[in-house]
Amino acid sequence: MKLQRLALIGCGLMGGSFALALREAGLVQHITGFSASEKTRQRAVELQVIDQACTSVAEAVQGADLVLLAVPVGAMHSSFAAMRDNLQPNALLMDVGSTKSDVIEAAKATLGERLGCFVPAHPIAGKEVAGIEHAEATLYQDRRTILTPLPQNSLRHIQMAHAVWTHIGSHVSHMTAEAHDATFAAVSHLPHLLAFATVNAIAAQQQSAVFLDMAGPGFRDFSRIAASDPAVWRDILNANKAEVLRQMVHLRAALDQFENALLAGNTDALQQLIQQASGVRSAWTLQAGNACNTASED
Amino acid sequence: MKLQRLALIGCGLMGGSFALALREAGLVQHITGFSASEKTRQRAVELQVIDQACTSVAEAVQGADLVLLAVPVGAMHSSFAAMRDNLQPNALLMDVGSTKSDVIEAAKATLGERLGCFVPAHPIAGKEVAGIEHAEATLYQDRRTILTPLPQNSLRHIQMAHAVWTHIGSHVSHMTAEAHDATFAAVSHLPHLLAFATVNAIAAQQQSAVFLDMAGPGFRDFSRIAASDPAVWRDILNANKAEVLRQMVHLRAALDQFENALLAGNTDALQQLIQQASGVRSAWTLQAGNACNTASED
Numbered sequence: 001m002k003l004q005r006l007a008l009i010g011c012g013l014m015g016g017s018f019a020l021a022l023r024e025a026g027l028v029q030h031i032t033g034f035s036a037s038e039k040t041r042q043r044a045v046e047l048q049v050i051d052q053a054c055t056s057v058a059e060a061v062q063g064a065d066l067v068l069l070a071v072p073v074g075a076m077h078s079s080f081a082a083m084r085d086n087l088q089p090n091a092l093l094m095d096v097g098s099t100k101s102d103v104i105e106a107a108k109a110t111l112g113e114r115l116g117c118f119v120p121a122h123p124i125a126g127k128e129v130a131g132i133e134h135a136e137a138t139l140y141q142d143r144r145t146i147l148t149p150l151p152q153n154s155l156r157h158i159q160m161a162h163a164v165w166t167h168i169g170s171h172v173s174h175m176t177a178e179a180h181d182a183t184f185a186a187v188s189h190l191p192h193l194l195a196f197a198t199v200n201a202i203a204a205q206q207q208s209a210v211f212l213d214m215a216g217p218g219f220r221d222f223s224r225i226a227a228s229d230p231a232v233w234r235d236i237l238n239a240n241k242a243e244v245l246r247q248m249v250h251l252r253a254a255l256d257q258f259e260n261a262l263l264a265g266n267t268d269a270l271q272q273l274i275q276q277a278s279g280v281r282s283a284w285t286l287q288a289g290n291a292c293n294t295a296s297e298d
Numbered sequence: 299m300k301l302q303r304l305a306l307i308g309c310g311l312m313g314g315s316f317a318l319a320l321r322e323a324g325l326v327q328h329i330t331g332f333s334a335s336e337k338t339r340q341r342a343v344e345l346q347v348i349d350q351a352c353t354s355v356a357e358a359v360q361g362a363d364l365v366l367l368a369v370p371v372g373a374m375h376s377s378f379a380a381m382r383d384n385l386q387p388n389a390l391l392m393d394v395g396s397t398k399s400d401v402i403e404a405a406k407a408t409l410g411e412r413l414g415c416f417v418p419a420h421p422i423a424g425k426e427v428a429g430i431e432h433a434e435a436t437l438y439q440d441r442r443t444i445l446t447p448l449p450q451n452s453l454r455h456i457q458m459a460h461a462v463w464t465h466i467g468s469h470v471s472h473m474t475a476e477a478h479d480a481t482f483a484a485v486s487h488l489p490h491l492l493a494f495a496t497v498n499a500i501a502a503q504q505q506s507a508v509f510l511d512m513a514g515p516g517f518r519d520f521s522r523i524a525a526s527d528p529a530v531w532r533d534i535l536n537a538n539k540a541e542v543l544r545q546m547v548h549l550r551a552a553l554d555q556f557e558n559a560l561l562a563g564n565t566d567a568l569q570q571l572i573q574q575a576s577g578v579r580s581a582w583t584l585q586a587g588n589a590c591n592t593a594s595e596d
Binding site: 173182187197201202203205218224225227231241247271284290 | 545
């Protein structure tokens with residue numbers, strides 16, 4: 001596989017790392033880049049992440065056979081709209097968003113006959129620090145990338161998407177967008193919400209300073225993800241709210257079981273509930289490919 | 299400070315480590331030990347954790363100037379009752395339980411005029427493995443121990459308790475039993491319950507295998523404490539249920555705020571909620587003395 005031209009829409013950590021990885025793997029000849037910030041565009045050129053800075057999305061995607069959309073969720077819709085008329089019919093377009101149904105909806109509303117170019121992607125990678133300065137070619141190595149192809153995608157587009165991520169060291173899985181969003185609501189988005197809520201519940205109490213002073217490593221690990229970036233997580237929770245609220249129903253049912261056992265003084269039921277959780281969690285191990293070093297993208 | 303005789307009631311990880319630490323610090327001359335299990339008693343002698351195995355609590359505490367009660371919560375009441383008539387008037391008696399109000403209640407109901415001997419203690423230390431085999435003299439080093447003294451304690455008893463833990467390397471804090479139980483309900487017991495409930499909520503769904511397969515390091519850290527020992531945590535949650543249920547009310551209020559913001563599509567409110575949590579958690583650091591390597595005692 002050899003590509004002539006990559007267009008990078010959004011020159012941050014995720015996009016910049018993708019560009020560096022493709023260049024290092026020798027997959028692309030030329031990289032154009034767009035960022036809404038002129039400073040970021042210039043920095044991306046200085047750091048040799050992109051070859052050419054463009055002042056519009058339309059200009060950047062001109063002639064590109066691969067387009068990576070790596071902008072905040074809020075800028076997806078306008079970016080799709082801005083590129084539609086300049087996208088080559090055979091170009092492969094991918095995003096890197098943590099939620100999929102909402103991005104697909106934006107693509108459907110804007111891309112018209114170019115919808116088939118878009119293969120939605122979620123690379124489960126990141127860092128605690130954002131920005132082009134922290135981009136690195138190895139960000140996606142040994143990480144998992146989930147593709148949620150559309151019925152409109154050609155087999156060629158899907159295979160190409162698979163090949164690109166595989167070439168830069170990522171383990172590729174395919175899911176439906178619905179399964180993707182339900183899965184990450186359960187194992188990532190709701191746990192983030194719970195960690196946020198736990199910290200807020202403590203902070204709301206008069207004795208919060210004493211409480212936090214006594215907190216140990218259990219609290220440290222449980223609440224680590226509560227330190228995540230507010231703007232990123234506002235967007236993720238909001239974009240996936242239907243699934244997050246669905247998971248909340250399951251969680252509240254599980255909480256009720258504990259609360260009922262405590263209120264009834266039913267220690268047998270209490271032990272059974274803990275035994276189930278402890279058994280499932282003890283048997284669980286992190287799958288190779290799911291590891292990452294971020295608080296915001298897992 | 300020099301003690302003649304330590305009586306160890308319960309020869310497990312916590313008690314065994316205390317005995318080893320006191321012996322290593324040269325604080326005691328002779329250690330008697332009681333365990334309900336004959337095998338454990340023998341093993342404690344073989345491992346030189348105790349000098350003399352006793353077949354009853356009453357026999358073990360005879361002539362002891364220091365008694366450590368390190369039995370499961372369920373055996374506290376009967377142990378207090380069994381030692382009362384043989385406890386020396388000047389002896390210092392301490393426990394190592396994770397909850398305090400319930401232990402104090404048991405002491406009040408059983409110890410009679412010896413109640414003043416009992417200085418309730420909670421050393422925040424432990425390991426993921428239990429049993430005398432894993433006991434080590436350094437378990438309490440650089441850990442925090444919380445004392446919740448009673449009005450019946452003499453200053454001498456309190457000072458002695460403080461001195462014993464300090465001598466074996468622990469950082470000693472004093473709190474009321476109520477503040478202790480509220481604090482640990484907030485920063486340890488409720489987080490454990492939430493981790494258990496989150497795992498159970500996932501396990502209850504048909505797609506749980508897919509969900510767990512995709513879970514990343516955020517889930518790993520958030521749910522680590524869900525693997526804790528079921529019998530230990532049944533006892534802790536049950537013993538501290540009033541405070542745990544009180545914390546649950548705060549948590550449910552915090553969850554409602556998130557749910558309402560999501561339902562209303564109020565992204566500003568959502569961001570503010572996350573910002574608060576992220577700010578508090580980012581500013582928090584684990585206090586020296588609170589560190590420990592256990593899933594069950596923090």
